[in-house]
Amino acid sequence: MTPVLLGSVVDSDYSVDQMNGGLLILRLCLGLFLAYHGYNKVFGGGGLSGTAGWFGSIGMKWPTWQARLAATTEIGAGVMLAAGLLTPLAAAGIIGVMLVAIVVAHGKVGFFIFLPNQGWEYCATIALGALAIGIMGPGQWSLDEAIGVSFNGWSGLVIAGVVGVGGAGLQLATSYRPQPSPTDS
Numbered sequence: 590m591t592p593v594l595l596g597s598v599v600d601s602d603y604s605v606d607q608m609n610g611g612l613l614i615l616r617l618c619l620g621l622f623l624a625y626h627g628y629n630k631v632f633g634g635g636g637l638s639g640t641a642g643w644f645g646s647i648g649m650k651w652p653t654w655q656a657r658l659a660a661t662t663e664i665g666a667g668v669m670l671a672a673g674l675l676t677p678l679a680a681a682g683i684i685g686v687m688l689v690a691i692v693v694a695h696g697k698v699g700f701f702i703f704l705p706n707q708g709w710e711y712c713a714t715i716a717l718g719a720l721a722i723g724i725m726g727p728g729q730w731s732l733d734e735a736i737g738v739s740f741n742g743w744s745g746l747v748i749a750g751v752v753g754v755g756g757a758g759l760q761l762a763t764s765y766r767p768q769p770s771p772t773d774s
Contacts, residue, residue, distance in 0.1 A: 605729070612728035613673075619718050620671030623683060627663025630656060647693050648767035655764055662686045670719065673731020677740045677748035680723035684753025687716035689760050693767070716753070723749025 630640045637656055644659075645652035666682030669675055695709040702711045726741030727733050733740075740748055 609728040609730045612722065612725065613730045615718060616673055616676075616722060616727060616731070617671050619683070619715060619722070620667045620669070620679070622667070623686075623715060624664045624667030624671065627660040627665075627667060630660035630663065648765055649693070650764045650766050658760075659686060659689075670722065670727075673727030673733050675738065676727040676731065676733050677723045677745045678752065680719040680745075680749035681752035681756065683719035684716045684723075684749060685756035685760065687712040687719075688754065688757035689765075691716075692757075692761055693765055720746070720749050720753070 631637050635642065637653075637660065640660065641652040641656040643652075644655045649655040662682050663686055666679045666686070669679035670683060690712045691709045695707055695712050698706040699708045700710050701708045723745040724741065726739065726745060
């Protein structure tokens with residue numbers, strides 16, 4: 590077993606394969622769960638038209654376009670993260686869509702996800718998990734490794750964070766017009 594340097598301490602009980610395995614599990618979980626969430630926007634319950642109707646009711650300016658964009662981002666970025674392909678960009682897509690979800694729906698009801706409120710904790714966990722993967726990189730068991738692409742560390746943080754937050758900000762600035770609640774009158 591090869592020792593791995595963690596900070597300034599050498600841990601001989603920790604292997605690179607364990608790190609790669611952990612990153613693979615995290616990528617698969619976050620990526621595929623989010624991809625399935627996007628799939629559900631298209632094919633679940635009311636389908637894409639139902640998703641668009643809900644988006645319109647919460648103040649999205651172009652609800653059909655926004656529903657397609659959200660579903661495509663969730664499916665595409667989710668599959669890319671799971672595969673470890675262009676990982677910081679995949680993480681940015683996930684961060685962006687989760688930040689928009691927090692602002693337009695989940696942030697208003699508080700922290701806890703407990704039904705029926707559906708607070709923002711779950712979306713934040715997904716976004717922060719994606720950011721962590723953007724910083725660490727996808728590991729050796731990834732398509733990025735297979736094709737020789739390497740963006741991690743500070744460059745992964747900048748790509749995932751700046752593109753994700755910037756994309757969410759642009760989306761919200763151009764497309765979100767919340768309806769005043771009856772208590773705002």
